[in-house]
Amino acid sequence: MGDTRLLQGRYRLEELIGRGGMGEVWRATDESLGRRVAVKCLKPLGPQADRTFVTVLRERFRREARVAAALQHRGITVVHDFGESDGLLYLVMELLEGRNLSQLLEDNKQHPLPVHDVVDIAEQVADALAHTHRQGIVHRDLKPANIMRLGDGTVKICDFGIARLGADIGFTARLTGTGVAMGTPHYMSPEQISGGHVDHRSDLYSLGCVLYEIATGAPPFDLDDAWAVLVGHRDTPPQPLRSHRADVPESFERAVLDLLAKTPDQRPADATDLLRRITGAARRPSAATLLHASRAPAPAHPHLPWWTRGMTTGHKAVGTAPPLTAPPDPSAGLTGEWTTSRPRGTALPPPHTPPQRPAPRPGVLAHLAGRHGAGLSLGRLGRWEEAGEVHRAVAAEREHALGPDHPDTLTSRYEVGVALNRTGRDADALREFGRVTEGRARVLGPDHPDTLTARQEMAYVLGRLGRHVEAHQVYTSVLDARTRTVGADHPDTLRCRHNLAFTLGRLGRLEESCRTAQDVAAARARLLGPEHPDTLVTRYEVAYTLGQLGRWTDALHTYREVAEARARALGAGHPDTLAARYEVGTSLGRLGRSHEALELYRDLVGARTRAHGPDHPETLRARHGLGVNLGRLGRWQEALAEARDVCAIRERVLGPDHPDTLVSRREVAVGLGWLGRWAEALSSYRRVAEARDRVLGTTHPDALTSRNDEAHCLQQLGRQAEAVDLYRRVAELRRLGSGPWKTEAGACYEGA
Template sequence: MAAGHSGQPHHPGHVSDGHRAAEQGGGLVQNRYRLHELIGRGGMGEVWRALDESLGRRVAVKCLKPAGAESGDAGFTRILQERFRREARVAASLQHRGITVVHDFGEHDGVLFLVMELLDGRNLLQILDDAQRHPLPVPDITDAAEQVAAALAYTHAQGVVHRDLKPANIIRLSDGTVKICDFGIARLGHDIGFTSRLTGSGMAMGTPHYMSPEQIDAAEVDHRSDLYSLGCVLYELATGAPPFDLGDAWSILVGHRDTTPEPPRARRPELPADLERLILDLLAKDPEERPQDAADVCGRLKAMRAAGVAASAAGRRPAELPDWARSLRTGSAARSTRAHRPAAVPHHELTGAWSTRAMTVPAGPEALDALAARQAEAADLGRIGNWQQAYDLHTAVCAERDRVQGPEHPAALASRHEAAYCLTRLARTEEALRLYRWIAEVRGRVLGPDHQDTLAARHEAAFALGRLDRHVDAHREYAAVLAARERTVGADDPDTLSCKHNLAVNLGQLGRAAEAYTAAAAVAAARTRVLGAAHPDTLLSRVEVGYALGRLGRWGDALDAYLEVARERADALGADHPDTLAARYEAGICLGRLGRSDEALALFDELVAARTRASGSADPETLRTRHALGVTLGLVGQWDQALAEAREVAAIRERVLGPADPDTLAGKREIAVAMGWLGRWPAALTVYREVADARERVLGPAHPDALASRTDEAHCLERLGRAEEARELLRRVAATGSDGPERL
């Protein structure tokens, strides 16, 4: 367990009478918080594991260090107390998934206290120490860095500068979430009336190994100081030591101020060059030479991750791609909720020992423990998005389980199930489908056709069929799995409801809009009853209700549904959470469909700013929202601005995603649309043909999106007076698409 604090393991020392009672455990703060165990002591005081007896939840309670414990100076005590109160106000004002939640604060018997969520995890300092200061693997570094950068982008937008970012203040939870804690010396702007320095003597605030040059010089400090500290943290994660790991505090401070850091690859040659470049950019002495905001740092990290995934899958991806975004999407793709994960394995803590090395384990009692540990390691590789390495490691585990336990053992099948899931994330859907079907056949024979693990494999096979646009086959499989689950575990079991949800999504893909709406509404009602109205799965089903209403043309009802979900998600997750922004995005689509384009334009403008702030300018969802903004600019007749927006979005997508990516081509189509409205038909024809050729090449000439692009081309030919060419092209489109969409 870790609380939201930066303290180290406690040690005996002087305590006041009030604290002496708490040291024994059982102390009660404000007749509500029962202190159970001292779990940390840091610069601002002590942190206790406690129980909130009013709500029955476990919390962390941070108590101010006993008054004057170190100096006996009343002035120092007042400063310490004022800093603590400021920490409470700042922390309580922050609502973001990457920041420790503050529940309450106050004063009790002369002791100031702060009540925080109790976190199940370990801080990065502990993780590094446990790894004996070995540097962390690159995927773990970029995953943690991206989450920290996103949280900093949010806090900086609120006018808050942390001023003491360090590994001990960054906690990695057991589910992989990374949170920043201890805003004890954060700077809140003029909104709450604090000056930049609380001490008349210019008392240093910060930790020497991670302090920016401007902090050391007592110069003006802004959000870029946190970015410097982030660079120090990343340097340490990447090399095992801070950038200026010198003998005493003064030497460290002088190093930060005057010395160029040694490039990380001089210590660790295998580090990617773009990661080293980012770290060194963050460590620039002059704030003007650093990245200027955390959102851009987040964007650079996302681009690194995307490039890494693309490189690992290069040459191995089939021509299968996700659904096209036709101008603005109004429906969701079917998704697997993976509610049932067979043969759960213990969690593998980050220790810097990630690898996909060839694995052999001895036969005997130790073999199964070793296999479970490696399977957990593979699961964590997938969690951080390194699907190729996760697949390779799961496959190696499968081979060893075949040798030690036999290929039809449930644990061996569980390893193959996880390997198949990795294949779906690598867009190798045909391979995944074949593997899921084999697993389902063997499980049906070994465990029984109605065993939940058998049904889980069939559920995933149905999902893969949907991804392959085989929606009739997917419908039959979902229906069979649903009947079995209702028969064996009941209609309200979470796995049953997951299957019902995906069945509803698939009905929409089959064009059966009314049935899709009825099914989605039933799932949403059941999940509300079983899980609660604000549960993420319930909200997901309520979003699907919105999609179905849109397909039925009931845009006003769909708008109401999305706005309700957005409010629920904002309350539970925060206004800038990606899920909240996704619901607001769909509300913007509805506004456009209702002809309320000015409102849609204002909403998309807000969303672009929020997405950029939270995730960076190159994030796919930021670009998707900018795409919607550009389309809406066209709807209000601002075609020059629409063309400029479409060009910029397409250029970024081409650079980040590649020239044949569906989103890149959707962006290019908007360029052609804007050109047409501006009367620039020859240029529009060139772009329409480029998009049509690419879609035919990737998807095949009979794909609906390729046919739509050829229709665009024919329309453009008509506008250019080339009617015969247009008619011939439309005849070709009609002949190619004569089979029509798949129906059940």
């Protein structure tokens, strides 16, 4: 979007001043009236978006914009106009000169705001909410970033229409395919988290989270991951404000804790009731002296590195449940206990003492943080080579400025490992993750969540390298630590168990793999819901293992359930839905139901072509399945033509030695053999075998399979002596190369 783009011939966009999940905010000029305004432009959905969904979005946008424009209150941002320009939906609002509450906390170095300011903000927000709630309007996404304080002290709530729009149409879920509830985790009410009925009391809960944060410096559940935050909201009582700072009036503390009640009926009846209580708290004498409360940080330990200076304790809320005296009852459901980073009663690891180094120049750390963010953005765009270069440079500069074991340095090293992994440099990625694991274990301890995350990445890369025995050992060790520190049902624990199930399958321990995957799927269904994406990923793994065990009827049933659930949650054209449908076709073919498989693959080829184009690997994968089932139906001329076409495109797009290209070339040879053209088939089989020897090694199972194909072809040509000699060589190589291998062709490909 250019800096001087003109919307509807009236609103000239001049400067980007904000960007969020729903779109961008621009400083602009209304050239008709000659006034400065802010214009919020919603993210365009792109040509691939469902047309019905786009139509619904436009209608809801117009409705909610009218609602927002009708709100007239000094504490609510004024909406002047709204419209659509070249497919871009926009809102025109008053231009506010001030800082939002998140920025005020940043300006204050994350120290809490003076209590008289906190009380003043609470009064003004409660007054604005009382007005909107009387109109029957609920904000649904109240958070510090949506509350502005102007230069004259006026407080205004922003984004009423946008927040409600996102909630009503499930904007976030439809765009990301996650199915998560609308809202920001640190400020979501328990009823939002559980998908229950949301009314004005949900806004009151979110306001309680905001007031807690500006009064203490941290949200009520400031934990390590989003899931822990959500469970904290649902199950864990917040620590009293006065345990963080003693100068908060007791009456104000009580009002905030009442706002944070787990059930709506336990909260204040409405914002008017809250306003009366806050106003009463502000009149107490203690509130008048709060401006002068001391906030001096404790002196840093003389032997700790410079970056610990100024750090204080007490801003991390971890719940107030009593200490565990016995293992928790598994029937009691989730609690907040597992959200702590180590078990209660265990000692912290001894502190690591890095060498002293001078503090970096002012602004250096902020500059490096910005470059780190740019690297993450490049990764999200799939530009992994560039992302890796950025993270390597930032890691080197952070190491020089902060030391090799500083958490920021190790975070950059971790991202270098991720980029190496995404670009296929698995051995280099393994070394990088190993360095991060060792550094985090020294600084944070071996059982810290960040240390375990790096170790889990090591296990994943070991699996990619075909070193499944080592991967299994690391996954088992990480799983023990996860279970011990955060519990068996924590998402990180279940993710590790899922990966362990995958690894067991690659080790040939199929029954164990299947049982483990079934247990994880059941736990995820219980905790997240039967149609949550994570649940469906594990059920997909269950289906794959059932197929490996030859239980194709069970596999077909499970794949179908996954495909149907993904279609409901993500849409029929979502890549994950199409992937499950592909495996339905695989199962049908294995069960001899090739007529049904053929029709499914024809439909799938059309869907993949529309979504990705004719040369996309997934489109070609669907065409490969189509060709395999043509052969199973005895339609070998058609099967051969399909295999040759797919092979040619794969060779051009992926390269002649790519595993997918070699699978297609083998399918060409199979077709030639069934048509009695054994001499041509022998040439194709030999090309596949030579390429696999070159790429995978002569003892790899796929290479040995190709040599067996070649021997079979020699036999069909009457060259018995050569065939017997080759069979003997394959048997000897198989003995030499016994052990776990990575199957290059991929688990989901069907052979002929």
